[in-house]
Amino acid sequence: MKKTLFILIAFLSASVCTAELPDMSKSVVMIQIVKQGYDYTTPWKQQSTSGGVGSGFIIAGNRIITNAHNVSDNRYIIIKKENIAKKYPASVEFIGHDCDLALLKVYDPCFFDGTEPLGLGELPQVNSTVSTYGFPMGGTHISVTEGVVSRIQTDVYVHSGADAHLVVQTDAAINPGNSGGPVMQDGKVIGVAFQGLLAADNIGYLIPTTVIRHFLQDVNDGKYDGFGSIGVSLFAGLHNDSYYDYLKIPADTQGIIATSVMLNSSAEKVLQKDDCIIKIDDYDIDNDGMIMIYGTKHHMSEAIEQKQIGQKITLVYWRGGQKNTAELVIGLNRPIFDYSRLYDEQPRYVCFSGLTFVAASRNYLETWGRDWMQNIPHALRYLFSNSMQLNDDPLRKEYVILSEILPDQINTYADSFLTKPLESINDTPIRSLDDVKKAFENKDAEFYILKFMNSERPLPIEAKKAHQQNEIILKKYNVPTWAFLEQQI
């Protein structure tokens, strides 16, 4: 069954009032946000603003924890306490889009007077009762709903669209506006409400404290690095005697098969295709790729999720009839065409002679609308789906796409190249937007010969004319600068 998950921010909606809960009113807050994202086709422009309401709660150290999706792309944040009219401006201190968590700081230190920080509990038991607090659909008073923990498993976090971590499923009513609110058991936070399942009755999800603690530990050093991985594709298919025989693995062994190792990843120099990983740190891996952790079976990635980027992890694996042990450093290990959505940072671009180049991103693909995956041009769909297998260039940092053409006489005939990935300029491979800038900065060439992937026909641009027109085009279309490459990849 195809699941449609939604995130739970309420967009300036009607108020629904529930019973007042005095204790929690010292800890649970309402977050009002004004958001404005970027236009990923013409990145110097911003989208229209929108408003939203979410929930959050106070933790030790005068911090407010909430969901990243509540405050991503924010332009203005207000925090409100229940029954107090005063609005407190706030800002994001740390944000983890991969785990949908954020820490907010309030500018007015008096805000925390009379508040009570909530403590973090452990993973709840399945079938135990939990209470959800927050401001569903806005409202002025804290709402509380009760339910049970239905199950705990690894699932996709909708905010990034790609990252998967542990989630706690509950039947406690979780509605838009609940996002970021605490889910309590025995006076402790056991999760942050964050998303629900559209095609089901009362299936809501919480971010468990294992993920929250990872996030909080990560930011201790003053920056957020994110959840890491080992950079290997795995196949849970060892259910067949012949496969054991082929891989020369003892019959009583259980494990998971490496099908490919990501270029430049932590595993690149350690693992190989057809290695059978049987143990990760102290956890035995079964043939479904699961380990016994937190008293039940979870995906082996949970062993990695317990650690921070830069920490080591030990793998035991079979290769060619030999059992081996190796240590790997956990890294970010993102595919060259990242599956995750981007937030908060102005996309980098190069706009030269009206030709606008951006780095390929999911955000750019999503400009094709709701069914973007079906509607995007084939070349982009192919790269997005298979960049790990298709990219054999270890120096590539990203794919560069011709995202927009600002019409001018210099680019009248460039339309057919729109949306295509750029391969080279004057035979120099394009591995990042920085390469595009460098290529156009070279004024010695008569032509800039642009070659695009899967296109034999080049796009020649007369260099002298292009430089002449560039300033005119930037002015005509209000493009602030021809190259914006400030963020590091």
Added chain:
Amino acid sequence: MKKINNIQSVFPILLFTAVVLSNACAKNRIDITEKMKDSIVYLRISHCGYEQYQPWKNSDITEGWSVGCAVSKNEVITTALNVANAVVIEAKRFGQNEFIPAKIKIVDYESNLALIELDPNALKKALVPLKFSAKYEKGAEVNCYWLSGILQIYSGRGYLDRATVDSSSGFCRTLNFVAANVSDLTGNGQLYCIGAEPLGIACWSNDKEAGIIPAEIINGFLEDAKDGSYNGTGAVGFTTTGLLDPALRKYLKLPQQIQDGVYVSDVYTIGTGSDVLKSGDVLVSIDGFELNSYGRYIHPKYDALLFDYLITGKTAGEKITFNIWRGGKKEKIKAIVKNFDVSKMLVPWYDLDSQPQYFIVGGCILQKLTKTYLAARGADWAGKVEPHIYNYLLNEAFKPTDERKEIIVLSYVLPANINLGYHGLDQLVVDSINGMKIGSMKDVPKAFALNPKAKYDLIEFELNQPKIVLDRAAMQPANLTIAKTYGIDKSVNISSE
């Protein structure tokens, strides 16, 4: 007030003019319904193809109809698409109530024509063959005729709007006429005439326009088919893009005197020009016809046409001359017009009239990749198909090589004990079997016969997808069980060609 009076006085005059013109048109119209009674037949066709995702099974039987236009005493032509996957064809002619058994003599999906032979013994009265006229009068009124299943001749009309080069069924773009303002939906081989002269047969239609396969194509088809062997029309072996960009022309160092031409953007491994043209050539003229920057030439009768027709208008084996600009020099290249059977494409654009090629082993359905297979995914299939597979169709379909003539995919796995662990694998491109690279369906049984002493068979896929390892000792009984469980009467279908 004056203006209002003027309008009132003009209106009746306009109305009168319209009535007069309408009457004049009606009077000029030549109705040949009577004459058509001996020359057009009704064809009832039962179609039954194959399920693409259970290729051992026939698909549901459907029934269609089309119009046959007599080209001899007992032969008619209709469109190829109307008889695709036909299992039974029966004809009805005016004045004879019972159906006449018929069969396909020649079918060509590139010209979208089929020659159908009616059983002469069942035909009570010989048909009167039509003579298709190569007349082309842009703007002329055209009438169309067809015989219904209840033996009534119907007619409709429209205007001959344009000649175009397009494909109504296959991968070759060839000459078509388009009738505008058509009174009826016609796409089933209805006969179009100018006055009393047959012009062509209908091949597609919407509520405004209808496509007509013109006399020139029909006569060429009949001429080619006359000796019993059919060569087929030429196929283009390269793609071009417009050459409008002055910067590109300057970059290619095209001299001032060459104002037009198209850029050869890709060259196939099959088809006309594939052996002589190179990517980056500028195609200036074909057989003396100069191409403009949009790839069109001026045809003496039809005005601007796409250059494809200079190739698809010829029969395979004829000579052709390309004038090109290559590496700063003008060159004249003589070549032979070539074509190819659709089955020779790396990814055939259609797979009609035959059972899909497949090989089922240990529950793994290995199948030859065709566009028909992919299109069976339903509406908007192109966006649903796995991009690695779709890439073969989009960028490699016309580029078979000696090493790789076909693409073989693992369609899916029929769950059974022998393939436990692999049940979720599907839509993967087979790279090798037992270490042997797979370049065609014929390689598959050869590869499974390799290493007779090995304990297992190994299937490897492209893009580092998981491998499949199957126990040879368990294979034979497993194949029998799987065939019985899933109702498979035939585990292998590989073309002997």
